[in-house]
Amino acid sequence: MPLHSPPTRLRVLLVTDTAKPIGELRDALARLGYDMLSEVAAPGALPRTVEEQRPDVVIIDTDSPSRDTLEQLAVMNEHAPRPVLMFSSDPDQQRIRDAVRAGVSAYLVEGLDAGRLAPILEVALARFSHEAQLRKRLADAETELANRKVIDDAKRLLMERRGLPEQEAYALLRRHAMDHGMKIVDVARQFLRLAQR
Amino acid sequence: MTPLPIMNTPASHPSVSTPELRHLRLGFVSLTDAAPPVVAKTLEFGHRYGLTLELCRQPSWAGIRDKLLCGEIDAAHALYGLVYGVQLGIGGPHADMAVLMVLNRNGQAITLSPRLADLIAAGHRVKDAFATLGRPPVLAQTFPTGTHAMWLYYWLAANGVHPLADVKSVVLPPPDMAAALASGELDGFCAGEPWHAVAESLGVGRVVTYTSEVWPDHPEKVLACRRDFATRHPHTARALVATMLEACRWLDEDPRHRASAAKWLAADDVTGVAPERIAPRLLGDTGGTRARPIAFFDHGDVNYPRPSDGRWFISQYRRWGLYDGDARDDAAIADAVNQTSLYRDAAASLGIAVPDDDATPVARLCDGAVWPAA
Numbered sequence: 313m314p315l316h317s318p319p320t321r322l323r324v325l326l327v328t329d330t331a332k333p334i335g336e337l338r339d340a341l342a343r344l345g346y347d348m349l350s351e352v353a354a355p356g357a358l359p360r361t362v363e364e365q366r367p368d369v370v371i372i373d374t375d376s377p378s379r380d381t382l383e384q385l386a387v388m389n390e391h392a393p394r395p396v397l398m399f400s401s402d403p404d405q406q407r408i409r410d411a412v413r414a415g416v417s418a419y420l421v422e423g424l425d426a427g428r429l430a431p432i433l434e435v436a437l438a439r440f441s442h443e444a445q446l447r448k449r450l451a452d453a454e455t456e457l458a459n460r461k462v463i464d465d466a467k468r469l470l471m472e473r474r475g476l477p478e479q480e481a482y483a484l485l486r487r488h489a490m491d492h493g494m495k496i497v498d499v500a501r502q503f504l505r506l507a508q509r
Numbered sequence: 510m511t512p513l514p515i516m517n518t519p520a521s522h523p524s525v526s527t528p529e530l531r532h533l534r535l536g537f538v539s540l541t542d543a544a545p546p547v548v549a550k551t552l553e554f555g556h557r558y559g560l561t562l563e564l565c566r567q568p569s570w571a572g573i574r575d576k577l578l579c580g581e582i583d584a585a586h587a588l589y590g591l592v593y594g595v596q597l598g599i600g601g602p603h604a605d606m607a608v609l610m611v612l613n614r615n616g617q618a619i620t621l622s623p624r625l626a627d628l629i630a631a632g633h634r635v636k637d638a639f640a641t642l643g644r645p646p647v648l649a650q651t652f653p654t655g656t657h658a659m660w661l662y663y664w665l666a667a668n669g670v671h672p673l674a675d676v677k678s679v680v681l682p683p684p685d686m687a688a689a690l691a692s693g694e695l696d697g698f699c700a701g702e703p704w705h706a707v708a709e710s711l712g713v714g715r716v717v718t719y720t721s722e723v724w725p726d727h728p729e730k731v732l733a734c735r736r737d738f739a740t741r742h743p744h745t746a747r748a749l750v751a752t753m754l755e756a757c758r759w760l761d762e763d764p765r766h767r768a769s770a771a772k773w774l775a776a777d778d779v780t781g782v783a784p785e786r787i788a789p790r791l792l793g794d795t796g797g798t799r800a801r802p803i804a805f806f807d808h809g810d811v812n813y814p815r816p817s818d819g820r821w822f823i824s825q826y827r828r829w830g831l832y833d834g835d836a837r838d839d840a841a842i843a844d845a846v847n848q849t850s851l852y853r854d855a856a857a858s859l860g861i862a863v864p865d866d867d868a869t870p871v872a873r874l875c876d877g878a879v880w881p882a883a
Contacts, residue, residue, distance in 0.1 A: 355681055356694055377682040379569035380652050384680035387600030387653035387831065388673075395571065395601040413579065417571070456532070456563055463553065479557075486552055493769045496553045 321347040325367035355381040370419040393419035459497040466500035528745040536585035541702040549756035558748035570652040587733040594654025605736040612730040616803030617720040621697035626715035635668035649681040649698040661699035667876035719800030750855035761806035809861040817881040819843035
């Protein structure tokens with residue numbers, strides 16, 4: 313017996329064209345009583361599938377390359393599902409925003425109550441690791457800070473050793489980066505390495 | 510060295526003279542015209558304005574939109590038309606948006622299958638070339654309200670082909686265009702580079718027109734953010750505009766700079782396309798045609814966010830039935846989206862001339878129409 317039996321069985325399409333395990337949603341949603349359509353794994357196949365199978369809901373990875381293909385269908389075809397609004401005071405919509413943050417995007421046919429999407433997104437969210445994303449954000453921020461420190465160190469060393477004002481020290485690093493087609497942080501790192509010898 | 514004027518602008522905001530935010534997440538899409546953000550990051554042009562940029566590549570324009578709206582990214586390299594599509598809520602969420610500046614003009618194209626391109630080169634009309642298919646041509650672009658959709662529709666209409674009634678109009682990710690042409694799924698596409706160069710190198714398509722032949726020196730990508738981002742962080746927004754202006758100026762300063770940029774754009778985390786595919790057109794090669802090359806700065810003429818450009822996109826949405834709002838509101842919408850005074854401040858701090866609104870150059874488009882209309 314399905315837990316949340318929808319009033320009419322919603323037809324759900326999953327687009328599974330990224331490495332995320334979105335496909336695993338299929339069984340979980342089928343158990344909840346949704347009508348799961350055959351999955352689409354490439355942007356080229358989307359127009360025909362949406363036309364022929366008329367999904368009520370499309371669940372897609374936020375980072376799927378097929379997103380824009382779906383956007384075109386939403387604009388050109390009145391029966392195609394539209395991207396859901398993420399900005400609303402409606403408390404149910406908070407879940408949708410969380411879903412986008414976690415990497416799930418949803419498209420609904422017009423007139424479909426967003427509340428009916430909630431259990432679908434609940435399941436989708438449970439399958440996506442929030443934590444993995446947070447860890448990556450943290451790592452990225454740390455790299456960024458480290459890069460900035462390297463450039464500052466190199467600049468300071470140039471100012472000391474060559475008696476350059478700050479702007480000129482920076483300009484020197486930048487010019488070198490341009491001349492050699494390198495990133496400025498790599499120039500800074502190379503300079504510090506040479507200076508240590 | 511005197512501090513930069515932008516850092517000393519008398520604060521209209523409660524005594525804040527440095528950017529309210531120091532770390533900005535900037536979205537971009539895998540394209541040659543992502544050069545300004547890529548250059549700004551590679552050469553860290555933001556540092557002197559107190560900004561650290563973090564580039565966040567997005568696999569779709571919908572991703573750019575959603576992440577701007579929910580705050581995952583602060584600003585983005587975006588299709589001019591995407592910003593206006595979101596402002597008008599066409600086919601998706603509505604939000605008040607801001608165009609901070611234009612990042613480039615020209616640099617896009619329409620490619621058709623070699624067979625169609627041959628027919629057109631032999632003097633057949635576009636309409637007649639399509640008729641040889643025995644079915645409506647399938648033509649792809651990149652986003653329903655985007656620039657490529659509008660260039661393609663405009664060009665088709667100018668050639669007697671109704672872009673919605675006579676054509677099957679689809680959207681595909683640009684990196685998939687060449688394969689779709691090769692398999693016969695697609696008869697042509699309008700997108701940015703390097704994807705035309707890639708299709709030509711594989712022999713699966715040929716450029717039939719550059720978008721500068723549709724609208725000479727048309728505006729293309731913009732620096733976009735949510736409007737409340739610009740109003741809540743005016744110093745940050747100005748610092749970001751100054752940073753990107755420096756990157757645009759650098760790109761137009763010396764052809765060697767563009768050659769360096771081609772190498773950076775080739776990186777796997779930017780386009781992953783060989784620099785030989787990127788460099789020629791980035792350096793202005795348009796195959797001996799009279800097409801105008803991509804420009805990023807042109808003494809600042811490229812970058813001023815002219816409201817009349819925004820109005821053009823609204824007029825095209827109305828033309829193709831995507832929008833039915835009152836045309837008398839178009840000017841007010843464009844004036845609210847395009848952040849001209851913020852741009853003026855940033856440009857003045859760098860000594861970059863700002864074109865006069867009253868002296869907007871009149872362009873003649875491929876169907877003979879002029880814009881802005883008299």
